[in-house]
Amino acid sequence: MDLYITFFGKAELNGKGLLYIANGFSFFERKEDKDYIDLYVNRDKPASFIEKEISKHQPVDTIYCSLSIAQDLETIRPFITDKWVLGGPLASGLIARGVDLPGKIIAGYYEKHQGNDRLSCQFTPYFRDWAQTEESYFVSFNCSIGKGCYWGKCKFCEYRYFDNQGKADGRISLRSNIGDIVAQLRPLPGVEISNAHLGIPAIPPKALKQILESKRDKQFGLSTFMRADDTILDVLRAYKDNTICQNMFVAIGCESLSQFALDKLNKGTTLENTIEIAKLILERGGYVTYDIMDHYVFANRQMVAETLDALKKLKEFKCEYPKQRISFYNNGVTQWPTKEAVNEFTDDYSHFDHLGYKSYITNIPKNSDAFECNRQISLALQNSGFWNFGEPYKSLEQA
Numbered sequence: 284m285d286l287y288i289t290f291f292g293k294a295e296l297n298g299k300g301l302l303y304i305a306n307g308f309s310f311f312e313r314k315e316d317k318d319y320i321d322l323y324v325n326r327d328k329p330a331s332f333i334e335k336e337i338s339k340h341q342p343v344d345t346i347y348c349s350l351s352i353a354q355d356l357e358t359i360r361p362f363i364t365d366k367w368v369l370g371g372p373l374a375s376g377l378i379a380r381g382v383d384l385p386g387k388i389i390a391g392y393y394e395k396h397q398g399n400d401r402l403s404c405q406f407t408p409y410f411r412d413w414a415q416t417e418e419s420y421f422v423s424f425n426c427s428i429g430k431g432c433y434w435g436k437c438k439f440c441e442y443r444y445f446d447n448q449g450k451a452d453g454r455i456s457l458r459s460n461i462g463d464i465v466a467q468l469r470p471l472p473g474v475e476i477s478n479a480h481l482g483i484p485a486i487p488p489k490a491l492k493q494i495l496e497s498k499r500d501k502q503f504g505l506s507t508f509m510r511a512d513d514t515i516l517d518v519l520r521a522y523k524d525n526t527i528c529q530n531m532f533v534a535i536g537c538e539s540l541s542q543f544a545l546d547k548l549n550k551g552t553t554l555e556n557t558i559e560i561a562k563l564i565l566e567r568g569g570y571v572t573y574d575i576m577d578h579y580v581f582a583n584r585q586m587v588a589e590t591l592d593a594l595k596k597l598k599e600f601k602c603e604y605p606k607q608r609i610s611f612y613n614n615g616v617t618q619w620p621t622k623e624a625v626n627e628f629t630d631d632y633s634h635f636d637h638l639g640y641k642s643y644i645t646n647i648p649k650n651s652d653a654f655e656c657n658r659q660i661s662l663a664l665q666n667s668g669f670w671n672f673g674e675p676y677k678s679l680e681q682a
């Protein structure tokens with residue numbers, strides 16, 4: 284008997300239940316003979332709860348566990364044995380960093396782990412019945428269409444150093460049949476809104492094209508991360524149909540509304556593109572969230588002026604759309620994945636440990652110009668009239 288652990292999280296918006304299922308073993312078709320047990324674990328539960336649940340199912344041959352975020356690993360770490368197989372979005376980063384754990388970590392697809400070279404094209408949301416029991420208005424799950432980033436050059440990004448191993452090209456693997464995959468995603472029974480996250484850090488132009496040309500059910504939501512570069516804009520510009528992005532929830536890795544900052548980060552995008560991409564997605568029926576970062580050690584007057592100017596331009600077309608169609612998400616204080624990366628900007632930093640490796644955060648004194656500029660940028664975003672969510676702005680925190 285095998286045990287499959289899937290984490291989930293629950294939230295509430297305006298009194299309605301939202302369910303987020305982290306599901307890294309997404310693509311294989313479950314065996315009919317039921318020689319496995321699914322264990323769905325709410326991320327709110329302590330490790331002792333999970334350990335107890337697992338112990339109810341002994342003896343098990345293999346425990347498969349899909350990891351999406353560091354918190355999942357920290358929860359199960361105390362009781363991982365060599366019976367465990369760890370997969371999911373976090374797995375390739377763990378391997379690249381050489382994180383030492385008992386059991387096996389698989390970065391590839393589950394089918395390959397099972398010795399099956401042919402990847403299944405049918406996505407079977409095996410949690411369908413279980414999701415219904417949670418009585419949620421909105422259910423989102425992970426439907427990974429590939430790994431790695433086609434750009435792989437942003438200085439703050441872990442993918443550059445780990446998933447892409449410092450190389451922009453050749454470190455991306457994509458499903459060959461993305462159009463077929465999204466076309467067979469169907470709303471879950473009893474759920475008002477069903478949504479799949481495409482699970483890739485920056486959707487490549489080739490994949491976006493396949494999705495836009497697929498016969499997908501436009502009542503079914505798709506979420507993805509996107510870079511505002513010319514290759515992506517060219518794809519979007521080519522489609523004039525104003526429903527082509529319907530129910531697509533696009534998080535644009537914008538980081539900052541200042542060109543000065545984008546260049547410092549080697550983001551490879553322009554502010555003009557960042558604004559145009561939002562317009563194109565909104566016009567074509569989609570939703571846009573600008574993912575930004577906070578607390579830049581190099582913040583200056585130029586960044587403040589450029590942010591104010593960009594906000595003005597965004598406001599010019601924002602009023603044409605309901606508030607929820609365009610928003611800002613603060614990912615929090617900028618973190619740097621290596622000492623070399625942070626050293627390029629300052630030698631005044633601290634670090635924190637997670638998963639057995641370090642992330643670096645710069646120290647910005649409260650009486651400095653950089654702190655004041657960050658404060659002005661955060662205030663401008665917060666008071667912009669756009670929906671702001673995510674982390675609180677660091678420089679606006681009470682002393």
Ligand code: SF4
Pocket residue numbers: 432433434435436437440441442443484485510536
């Ligand atoms: S585009 Fe996104 S995933 Fe790619 S390197 Fe930049 S931040 Fe990382």
